[in-house]
Amino acid sequence: MSNKIIFQFDDNLEYQKKAVDSVVELFRGLPKLLDSIYAERIRKTRLMEKDPVRNIDIVKGNKLFQNLKKVQLKNGLFTDEKAYSKHERDFTVEMETGTGKTYVYLRTILELHKEYGFKKFMIVVPSVAIRKGVEKSIEQLREHFKRLYNVDLSKYSFIYDSNNLGKVNAFVEENNLSICVMNIQAFNKYTNKIRKDDKNLWRDIKFVRPIVLIDEPQKIEGTKKKKSQSLKAIEELDPLFTLRYSATHKNLYNQVYKLDSYEAYKKNLVKKIRVKTINSVISKDFPYIRYTYFTKDCKARIEMFSQVQGESIRFKNFNVENGVSLYELSGGLPQYKDMFIAEQPHKEKSLKIAINYGDFELALGESNKKLENKDIIRIQIRLAIENHFQKQFEILEEGKKIKSLTLFFIDEVKKVRDSEASDGRGDYLEIFDEEYLKIVQKYKEKIEKYKNYFPHYEDVNLVREGYFALDKKKNEVEVEYKNEDEPKAKSQEDIDRGIELILEKKDELISFNEPLAFIFSHSALREGWDNPNVFTLCTLKNGSSEIAKKQEIGRGLRLPVDVTGNRCLDRNVNELTVIANDSYDNFSRMLQEDFNKNINKNEVTSDLLLITLEKSGIPKIKITSELVDEFKKELIEKK
Structure with a gap:
């Protein structure tokens, strides 16, 4: 087995081809305005400079609109004539995280070049982290696209560097396919080098009428009331047209393709999600109660143990009101004897529960099983390690050579690396090492059975590692935030350096020759962890917004890859387990609400x-x- 796995790509996935074709068909049969001796020319302004080569123009108007309507009808989407009149050169593709969005837009570029002769493309991304991901994809897809289009994508694309404007000159002047990958910060201010130091170059870029592809446009659009500087800068480029790609669009201008989370799951394009919580370790003879939700019909939803005759004791949710007996709800479990709801639930009050020697109250989200934070962390880490081994051996028993990875998201470097500790280990690493060494003993027989895959599993130092933000001297540093989810500019640079290190390791991590299988990472680096073989995700942190939680979970949704680089399509294998510190009901409801937020089940489509x-x-x-x-x-x- 190689240390570096070469990813294999399928060029015949129907949903990806449909996404590509949906854009390509927009321009079918449109008349072209060819540059000629009568067309506008830009006078040479520099010695030895070639004429800029622009994209062949397309005539906007009725034919383009008719094509849009045909594409939308085919894809089950409605046409919004009013929106089209304002955004007639903006087109939107919606694709769920993990379904190959980058692959689709790179292939779309090649198809547009092949079908219509379009030459100049700019891929605009909101961050260095995403830009590095695009760079990695171009590297991985080089041979794949070479076979399909006889084009070496790496030779016709470049990453913008303000210290090397010669590449931008070549982009303007080349009479061939040319793709520039830029993060928006490189040209969204008048003080940017590309605009300030060489105004002729900026003018030439506008003249070539690039086709602009925006990755994650919602991150650069601003608000409804105020257009962002980034969006203004893109509009100033006067692109031939703009293609917008994301899973979570704010604005769906002229949507031509839709693959949401529901469709992706239904078509087996992403892993299903299972949630395990710390509640699973609570003793079943404890009178456990958790107040999880206040319902619309003014009842309290509680989580407790319950047993149906002939079945095992398990967690169950009930909507309760004043006077309800918990003993009856539990199916007669003795620990709930003489316990009932003491007053009508109210959304502004704690839930009052009566017991035979008085009563007690639970705030929303609170349970009567009090655990110290360190105990919660230990339980989560233990559950994650257990789940990792269970999943890894389930996969191998299925006859599949797929290496399982476990990812821990944390919020402080010090909890993993502590320079003040004698051995340099933080609290989380100490707990991990203790729990790992206990659990690994239980799996010795299985490890022996598959010993060729796990030669180093008893060496805890080799199986776990931390990835964090790095300063310029490559020292691991804490991330400083402006607000809940937005790092300060200096920290963003440190995050980008950390992500670069992650991406360098991506292809090696899924090889069994690399013993590393448990990864601790700051949640700010989540954009770097699009590794398909993450099967267990453990969040050892609090306070994330719902969007941030969804993004963290998204890191583990991609379909796994075996040691030959081929994706696994087995539903029995394709499952991500999230080890959560929320209650099961709260956490799964958050996921479900996010999953369904754009799905109106009563909508006429x-x-x-x-x-x-x-x-x-x-x-x-x-x-x-x-x-x-x-x-x-x-x-x-x-x-």
């Missing part, structure tokens, strides 16, 4: 209307986007 029209007997050939739109208008008017 384009594909539903298509099915209705087909069932009514209208021939498929006569069902046009105009007919579907008219049908929708009638339904809305009759509401």
Whole structure:
């Protein structure tokens, strides 16, 4: 087995081809405005300078709009004529995290070049971390795209560097495919080098009418009231058109393709999620109660033990009100004898529970099982290690050569690396080492069975490592924040250096020749951890926003890769376990709400209307986007 796994890519995945085709078909049959002796030219302003080479223009208007409607109808999306009139050169592709968004837009570039001769492309990203991810993808996909298009993507693309504007000159002047990858901070201010030091160059870039692809546009758009400087800078480029790619768009201008989290899961394109919490270690003879939620119908939702006759004791959720007997809800478990809800729940008050010697109160989110923070951390780490071994050996027993990784997100370097400790270990590393050495003994027989895969599993120093923000001298440093989720500019540079180190290690980590399998990382570096073989994710921190939690979980959603670099499509294997410090109900509800937030189950969608029209007997050939739109208008008017 090689130390470095070469990822294999499938060029025939239907959903990815559909995403690519949805953009390519927008321009089918559009008349072209070719540069000629009559076209606008830019006078040479520098010695030995070549003429700028611009993209072939396309005529906007009715034909483009008709193509958009056809693509949207095919993909079950509605056309918004009003939005189109304001954003007729902006097109949106929505793809769930982990489904190959970067692959899709790189392949789209190559298809647009092949089909229409478009040459100049700019990939604009919101951060250095994402830019490095794009750079890594170009490297990994080099041979794959060379086979498909006879184009070496690495030769026709470059990463913008303000100290090497010669590459930008070449981008402007080359009469061939040319792709510039830039983070938005490089040109969103008038003081940027590319705009300030060489105004002619900035003018030339605008002249070539690049096609701009924005990765994660929601991070650079600003608000509805105030357009960001970044968006203004992109508009100033006067791109031929703009393609916007994300899983979490703020604005869906002229959406041409949609693959949301629900569709991705349904099509087995991402791992399913299972949540384990610290509650799973509570003794089943303890009268455990947790107040998890105040419902819309003014009841309190509680989590407690319950037993149905003939089955085992397990956690169950109940909506309760004044006078409800917990003993009855539990199925007669003795520890709940004489316990009941003492007063009607109120969203502004704690929940009062009566017992035979008085009563006690629980605040929302609180339980009657008090644990010290260090105990909670120990339980989480223990559960993560146990789950790691269980998952790894389940995979091997299935006959699959896939290495499992476990990722711990933390919020302070000191909890892993402590310069004041005699051995340099922080609290979390000490706990990990103690728990690991106990648990590994239980799996000695399995390790022996697969000894070729685990030659170093008894050496705890080799199986775990920490990845953190790095200063210029490569020292690990803490991350400083402006607010809950936004690091300060200086810390962002440190984060980017840490992510670069992670990306360098990405291909090696999934090889069994690399003993490292347990990774501690600051949550600020989460964008670097798009590793497909993360099967266990443990959050040893509090205080993240729901968006940040979703982004952390997203790190483990990609489908795993075996030692030959091929993706695994087995639903039995493709499961991410999240070890959470929230209660199961709270945490899973947060995930479910996020999962469904853009899914209106009562919404009339384009594909539903298509099915209705087909069932009514209208021939498929006569069902046009105009007919579907008219049908929708009638339904809305009759509401």
